[in-house]
Amino acid sequence: MNRTDYYSIGEVASTCNISIRTLRYYDEISLVVPEIRKEGSKYRYYSKDQMVNILIIRKLRCLGIGLKEIKEIVSTNNLDVMKGSVTERLDDIHKEIVELERSQREGEVLLRRLEEGSEIISMRDDPRLASGSLPDEIKIEKVPKIHIYYSRKVMKAYHNEEVSLDRWAGIGDEVREHGLKSSGPIIVTYHTDLLDQFLSKTCDIEFGMQVEECDSDKVRDFGGFMAVTIFHIGPYNDIIKTYVKALQWINQNNYKVSGPVSEEFIISPVDVKDENEHVTKILIPVNKE
CATH class of the missing domain: 3.20.80.10 (Regulatory factor, effector binding domain)
Known part of the structure; x- marks a missing residue:
């Protein structure tokens, strides 16, 4: 293994601003499996390509897209699939915003009445x-x-x-x-x-x-x-x-x-x-x- 081509779990966590615990979970569910495991130890090493995937996953998670759907996006590596998922999620976000605005408005009306x-x-x-x-x-x-x-x-x-x-x-x-x-x-x-x-x-x-x-x-x-x-x-x-x-x-x-x-x-x-x-x-x- 050329050490300069791979990154430890700690280095990945620091570079991608993601917790080690989350990386281990991604490993458990086969979302991002370390390319190299050192035999006889718990050390994991990731490739630069895997780090790119982790950054994509983090971006999609920030949009609230589920891990199952993200796994499909990452595995297919298809632009249209990603566009479709992001578009669908944005529609959901818009509906959530409308509902939150409604809840805020109704809460403000209720609070005004209670105060009066x-x-x-x-x-x-x-x-x-x-x-x-x-x-x-x-x-x-x-x-x-x-x-x-x-x-x-x-x-x-x-x-x-x-x-x-x-x-x-x-x-x-x-x-x-x-x-x-x-x-x-x-x-x-x-x-x-x-x-x-x-x-x-x-x-x-x-x-x-x-x-x-x-x-x-x-x-x-x-x-x-x-x-x-x-x-x-x-x-x-x-x-x-x-x-x-x-x-x-x-x-x-x-x-x-x-x-x-x-x-x-x-x-x-x-x-x-x-x-x-x-x-x-x-x-x-x-x-x-």
Whole structure:
């Protein structure tokens, strides 16, 4: 053996920036078998051509290509085979990036809601933290116009205390399936007579999720109207008390309800299990009498 033509496993590891452990594993699976083994010892020696293969393998592994596929690429030594594998892997990487961006966006929306809800709860517990109106105070405000993906359905014997888990889960799944970008909370709108949702009646209920603007017949504008708003903090099964408080205020201040009421779930029953940390914003469209 001409020593200058071959390299020890340590030299290969250093030159190719790869661990000795990995080189031994490649030997075990017959991906890169040392060209020379010194009898009576564990010494392995690699040729320069094998070092080139190791560098190619490392490059392909950095792309996330599997060892089985890499073994085929190296053994065939064919440019078209490599091009096909790299192209296919890049397609997979693009899909992974899209999914990661979606996960990041949804995580950011969730974090914003949790932070907003936490701040509202903190203000209720310690009014000294309030920078404006307290969360249990009633406000008149212009609801900003947003876009929502919506699903509208008539539900028989509906009672507001019950959480429709299938519709909660379904709206989020539909947004993902349509490739839409969620940008805010779930909004439930009751297209029915006022307070019917508390009376086990047949109700026309719309579940919506705020999304970025897009051209879809399942996306509509929401907002752009004046509304009486109030936060309900705590168990959802007694939200009717907050409704009553808001409706009393509307009557006392000479307003009239002018459209279907909505609930914006800042922290919802499917976000956290502790009912005392649920935060729902009630929106009642109104006009001055």
